[in-house]
Amino acid sequence: xxxxxxxxxxxxxxxxxxxxxxxxxxxxxxxxxxxxxxxxxxxxxxxxxxxxxxxxxxxxxxxxxxxxxxxxxxxx
Amino acid sequence: xxxxxxxxxxxxxxxxxxxxxxxxxxxxxxxxxxxxxxxxxxxxxxxxxxxxxxxxxxxxxxxxxxxxxxxxxxxxxxxxxxxxxxxxxxxxxxxxxxxxxxxxxxxxxxxxxxxxxxxxxxxxxxxxxxxxxxxxxxxxxxxxxxxxxxxxxxxxxxxxxxxxxxxxxxxxxx
Numbered sequence: 001x002x003x004x005x006x007x008x009x010x011x012x013x014x015x016x017x018x019x020x021x022x023x024x025x026x027x028x029x030x031x032x033x034x035x036x037x038x039x040x041x042x043x044x045x046x047x048x049x050x051x052x053x054x055x056x057x058x059x060x061x062x063x064x065x066x067x068x069x070x071x072x073x074x075x076x
Numbered sequence: 077x078x079x080x081x082x083x084x085x086x087x088x089x090x091x092x093x094x095x096x097x098x099x100x101x102x103x104x105x106x107x108x109x110x111x112x113x114x115x116x117x118x119x120x121x122x123x124x125x126x127x128x129x130x131x132x133x134x135x136x137x138x139x140x141x142x143x144x145x146x147x148x149x150x151x152x153x154x155x156x157x158x159x160x161x162x163x164x165x166x167x168x169x170x171x172x173x174x175x176x177x178x179x180x181x182x183x184x185x186x187x188x189x190x191x192x193x194x195x196x197x198x199x200x201x202x203x204x205x206x207x208x209x210x211x212x213x214x215x216x217x218x219x220x221x222x223x224x225x226x227x228x229x230x231x232x233x234x235x236x237x238x239x240x241x242x243x244x245x246x247x248x249x250x
Contacts, residue, residue, distance in 0.1 A: 004235065007093045011085045011244065012100035021094060029094055033118070036233035040120050 004029070080105070080248035087242045092117055092235040097228040098244050103189045105246030110227070112181035113241045116170040118234025122202035122210055124164040125181060126230040129194060131222035139163045141216030147208065162230075163218070166200035167210040170234060177203040178240065189223040 003020040010017070021029070054075075061071045082105075085098060101108065116123060128134035140158035143165040147153075155165070168179035181200040188194060198214040229242065 004094050005091070006095040006097070007087060007089065008097040008099055009085050009087050009242075009244075010100045011098055011102060014085070016087065018091075018093070025094070033233050036118065036120070036123060 078107075078247040079250055080246070082246050084108075084244045084246050086244070089236055089238050089240045091238055093240075094235050095228055095230040096236060096240075096242050097226065098242075099226045101188075101225045101227070101244070102246065103223055103225065104248075105188075106249045107184065107186040107247040108188050108224075109185070109245045109247060110181075110183040111241075111243040111245070112168070112183070112229065113178040114168045114181065114229075114231075115173075115178045115237040115240055116168060116231045116234045117237050118170040118231060119172065120170045120233065121173045121204060121208050122167050122169045122179075123234075124232040125166045125168050125179070125200070126162040126164045126232060127166070127183065127196075127198075128162045128228045128230075129185070129188075129196075129218050129224045130220055130226050131224065132226065134226055134228050135218060135220040136161050138219030139216060140219075141165050141214050143212045143214040145210060145212035147210045149209070163196070163198070163214075163216050164232060165212060165214040165216070166198045167202040167212055168200070168231070169202050169204055169209075173202070173204040173209075174206070177205070179203050185224065191221055191223070194218045194220055194224060 005018045005020055008017045008019060058071050087096060139160040139162055141163055142156040144152055144154050166181050169177050179202050183196060183198045185194060185196045196216050200212050202210040
């Protein structure tokens with residue numbers, strides 16, 4: 001299996017090097033990927049909670065007799 | 077107004093890469109500017125693009141920044157962070173964003189050869205044909221007081237995709 005690589009451009013010589021990652025660098029990337037997955041899951045959960053709270057609030061306002069236009073006006 | 081605006085180096089990835097580094101950056105300019113058009117291989121819609129600067133090796137601490145952004149196409153929000161291992165409040169699209177879209181990232185670092193902490197500003201758009209695209213304006217600081225001669229860019233998840241481009245320009249006020 002091909003090892004992942006990184007690119008380094010030497011701005012003085014103009015030389016571009018494609019360097020295979022070390023085991024430690026690969027492990028670091030895997031840790032970062034897991035952290036990114038956690039971050040993404042947290043963001044999605046937060047967005048879902050906000051959407052659910054909004055829907056619940058609108059339902060309660062409707063139950064009180066407000067029209068859809070009045071509910072929309074309150075959220076502006 | 078810049079009197080001199082020169083391309084120092086350009087890099088178009090011929091294959092995916094986990095990071096891109098500009099090293100041995102000449103110390104003969106007043107400011108530097110980097111334009112990035114990138115796409116990532118990670119499994120989400122978009123993510124953060126990390127930047128670290130340094131002298132010889134990149135600094136892995138002392139980054140702080142604030143940004144104004146929108147991620148829903150309707151409302152703007154703000155966010156700040158300090159004591160970070162990198163600057164990462166700029167964005168680019170990943171594998172599940174609109175096919176063949178690449179980001180626009182514009183990074184400006186004034187007085188990069190100075191001996192005080194280094195400020196920078198970044199405008200970025202992750203590019204995605206839906207409201208989930210992120211548009212961000214970021215102002216940051218690296219506590220690194222050495223002249224900058226190395227900069228590394230790393231995706232928060234996955235690799236930079238093939239055909240991502242990185243352009244480094246030098247700007248002089250004379």
